[in-house]
Amino acid sequence: MLKFLCGVLLTLGSVFGPCAQAASVLFLSPGSTNEAFWVSYGQFMQAAATDLGMDLRILYSQRMPELTIAQARTALQGPDRPDYLVFANEQYVAPQILRLAQGSGVKLFMVNASLTDNQLSLLGDRPDRLGSLVPNDEEGGYLMLNELIRQHPPAVPGQSIELLAFSGLKITPSAQLREKGMLRALAEHPQVRLRQLVYSGWTRERAYEQAKMLFRRYPQVSLVWSANDEMAFGAMQAYAETGGRPGVDALFSAFNTSPAALKAIVDGRLSVLLGGHFTLGGWALVELHDIDQGVELNQYGGRDRLIPLLQLIDKAQAKRMLAMGDSPDFGVDFRHLSAKGRPTSYRYPFSLQTLMR
Structure with missing residues (x-):
């Protein structure tokens, strides 16, 4: 061993x-x-x-x-x-x-x-x-949810905008801080309702399994906050299997500027990306x-x-970073x-x- x-x-x-x-x-x-x-x-x-x-x-x-x-x-x-x-x-x-x-x-x-x-x-x-x-992990979590809410159409009067959140590990400082920032932004937007926060251990597989259950439980969810890109992709896969279109019917977000995440921002499947x-x-x-x-x-x-x-990455920056990888x-x-x-x-x-x- x-x-x-x-x-x-x-x-x-x-x-x-x-x-x-x-x-x-x-x-x-x-x-x-x-x-x-x-x-x-x-x-x-x-x-x-x-x-x-x-x-x-x-x-x-x-x-x-x-x-x-x-x-x-x-x-x-x-x-x-x-x-x-x-x-x-x-x-x-x-x-x-x-x-x-x-x-x-x-x-x-x-x-x-x-x-x-x-x-x-x-x-x-x-x-x-x-x-x-x-x-700046706490600020990153805050910025990400704020930008998700900014991109979402206004809430219908009498209804709330429903949110799911996928965090990493409870005993990881970066996950705790990003979650803290997300909750700070949430407190500033009473029209948004956090349906559930789950811990997916930073992995795509765990987030996918959790998201399959959560999208059945909360079919009106239209915002998805994820503390890294792997968990975002797991949630997006589960959402697509319900017939939903990531970036259209629900807005997804992620941390990390992996090539896959940068491409997802460019093609619109991811709506918000933070990295650096x-x-x-x-x-x-x-x-x-x-x-x-x-x-x-x-x-x-x-x-x-x-x-x-940690800063917001737009499509133009994502394209530059993809080119930089060479x-x-x-x-x-x-x-x-x-x-x-x-x-x-x-x-x-x-x-x-x-x-x-």
């Missing part, structure tokens, strides 16, 4: 000679190699690593937190330790990883989900925890490169930062983003616009 747990490995990057002194980075991806989001996330990280001259490896945990812990244990306590370990606090694995890292000499950086306030108060600050980058957070790992490597060069992050915006990466470096000069040698007024331009220049 341990061999299996430690064997899910994807090695990326080139081998550097001893004179190159390339900083080594290991990213523990909470996703799998069949998830378009985490694949594009890794590709963007690799583009950054290549540009910045860093040695990057990525391990995928296949959505199993026990595998993440096993991978971290091997990396932090084995003989081949990286200079930097990058990971997400998915399913609240961070405290265990921080305990494993004690005395290892490996520096830690968190992406997508950082320590909760409770975890931070219990664990305190540590010199080996360099910082974190997280996206697949870039977080690449931006984290820019900061790690700078730390390796002696840059003090506190002088350039802080060690722990929430970045407004560029191995995503058209970004990562070295140019470094804060090294810049005045302390400089702020890292981490945004989707940096890709679209």
